[in-house]
Structures are given as structure tokens and as C-alpha cells.
Amino acid sequence: MEEFLRDDSIDLHELSTRSDSSSSTFSEETVLRIPSGDSDDRPLKRFINMPNGTLDPSSDITPGRRAKSPLPPLRLHSESDIDLAALHSGNKDEILSNDIQSGSLDAARAHWIQLYKQNQQQNVIQEVFIYMIRRYPQMRPVWQFSRSLNMKNDNWEHDILRDNTFKHHCASIQAAFTMIMDNLDDEHGLAKLLQQLGAHHFFYDAYEPHLEVFQESLLHALKSVLIDTAEAPDDNLLRAWTRFFVMVKRHINLGISHERKNYLIQCMTSMEMKYVKKVWGQVKEYGLDKAGSICTGIALKTYEELLEKYKIDMAVNLKPDDSDFKKFSIEVIRALEITINFYTIEHGFVHLPSILQEFVSTCLVINVCPTLVRKAFMEGLIGMLIQVLGEPQLSESSAHTWSKVYRVLEQAILSNIVEF
Structure with a gap:
């Protein structure tokens, strides 16, 4: 259960600072919009998803519109609005108008039991992760088994299927699904269990959009793995699985949200904030604009280095001499x-x-790798503080305190992204 979205063998020192500083600032479908210096009525020039994240000089887009991304959009599914466009080639409106019957959860459970009898559970779960890795490359650094994959190698899927860490992780997910199915009749107990699971995974970098990706991947795996078999799901069964995961997702998300609120309230002590405000006073004396340039410059340089290391093509073409x-x-x-x-x-x-609602609505990033963005901007913040303070390095306790400040900002941004 502890490995529902992320295995616990990840080198946290390599990819993030501590758990206190590890959560993604940017979602997979967010946009960087540069505020105009003129009237609010003028269109805002913003980053749309041109090759390598370049700024399209002709992209004067009115506020509130999203730039189209070549990456699949992350749609927040709900029980009353289930996206079946990819599941049915017929009339989508007719499908969406159908009420989901109360027996849908039982249908999903019966199907899961049947998959066990046919030895297909493992194949489905493994395909879930293979699909995520293939379709959402920004997810690769999250797990140890996908971090060093060479996607240009035609045999990468075969290689990952032989990876013991991958097999162990998938087995954990399979066991989690079985436990959830076994407890479907205990609605209150299951809700509590899933919320605790979400709260736990708050500290494993899991956040709400990850569940959207997982839902899409699960439905894809059920269709692709079971095609031309007796267990192949029809539209009704796919609808049942959708309702099942909407229920799971709702409670896990509630646990994540609740733990996020607790973190925002409790993560910092008054003594830590006294230290932070004292140091920030020195940053203000140094010059906020200059400090911001240093922080962002180090962050972007680190991000480019991490992209090269993990062979991910999601660069942001933003140079220090650009006005943007x-x-x-x-x-x-x-x-x-x-x-x-x-x-x-x-x-x-x-x-x-x-x-921070206004900040989130005007300064978000599209087509980046959130895990690497987190690491890069922490490096930028620490590097800026070292330069401002004139010290060779920050002490471990100071770096830990500032990592919490950064994570607080991340969580405030994420809270808005979920509602965006």
C-alpha cells in the first residue's frame, strides 16, 4: 500500500531535498503567462508549447485561454462527468447521459476476480505503468525503475519488465487493488483507509493530477491487455471501472488535501520563521529583483542539466538576457x-x-517535468541565499528550513492548480 504511486527506494537526496521540500510546483498542464506591463485589458503574451518551450512571438492570447499542448491534457474526472471519449467510438453524449448503476462497483470487483483467475491482474497493472512512462515522460523521474530508461532503445519495455524493482512495485499496486476490492462493502472503513493512504502519499510527492494520469492509464490497460479475450471490457464495464476509480481517487485526494492543509498550518515553528524573516531582510537589502534573477538563473541551468541527465525533452527556452x-x-x-x-x-x-491565486493564474509552466523543476528551484533558492549571505554553503538545518519555505509555496500553488 505504501507504494501506490511511488516506491520508497528512491534516492531522495538525488531528486529532491527532503520530504519537506518534495512536492511538485507545476502540473503537467499548466501555463506560464507573463504579465503585461500595460493595461489589464491587453492580451498577455505567454509561453505556448512550441518546440522546446520557446516563446511564440505571435502568441498574444487573451487571459484565461490555455495554450494547446501536444501532451495529453489532464482532465479532472468526477463521478458526474466521466470522460468516455477514448472508450467509445459512438455517441459520446449518449454515454455521458447514462446514469451509473449502483452495481458498478460490484461489476468492477467481479471483473478483478476474474482477472485473477485468468492470471491477468499483473499484466494489467504492469501495462498501467508502461503506458504512463510512454505517454507522460515527465513521470519517469518519479520512480527508480524508470529513471534511467533509454526511451530511444526499442527494447525498453522488455527491459523494464525484467526489472525487479518494477515487478515489486506493480505487485504492491496489485495487492492494494485487491485489498480495496475486498473492502468495498465497508464504505466507511474503506473511505478512512483511502484517505489515510492519500495523507501518507502527500510526503511521497503524490498529488491530485497523478491520480488523473493513473485513471487514464488504468482504462487504457484494461482495454489493450484484454483485447480479444473473454475478459475484454465493454462500455458498461469500462464505465464501472471508471466509477470505481473515481471513488478511490476522491478519497485519496481528500487525504492529500487534508494533509496539505495540516502541513501549511504546522510545518514551520515561530523560531524558524524568525530566522527566515531575518535572512529575508538581508535578501531585500541585497535587492529582490537581483536575487530573483540569481535564483531563477540557477534553477533554469540546473533544470537543463537534469533534463540532459534523464534524457527528457521538456526544456524551457528562457534566457537570462530576455525580458520575459x-x-x-x-x-x-x-x-x-x-x-x-x-x-x-x-x-x-x-x-x-x-x-496566491493571481500569481498562479498568471505564472504557470506548461510541458515541464515537475520532479526536476522541484529539484532545480530548490537549488536556485539555496544558491541565491549562499550568494546573498556571502557564505560558502548553508548549514544543514538552514537548508532544511528553507526547503520547507519552498515547499509551502509549492503546496499553495498546487492547491490552486487543483481548482484551476
């Missing part, structure tokens, strides 16, 4: 300042998400 770089770096450093200033002893940072 300057605007973005200012927004980033101001967001950090807002984060620090809106701490209260009574409530911590719990009100920060609502305060």
Missing part, C-alpha cells in the same frame, strides 16, 4: 516574499493559497 526572464524572475521572488510575509503563529500558511 526578468518578468518571470520578479514574479517568483515576489511569490517567495508573499509566502514569508503571510505566516501567522495561529494559522501558519493556511490562507496562502487564496492569496
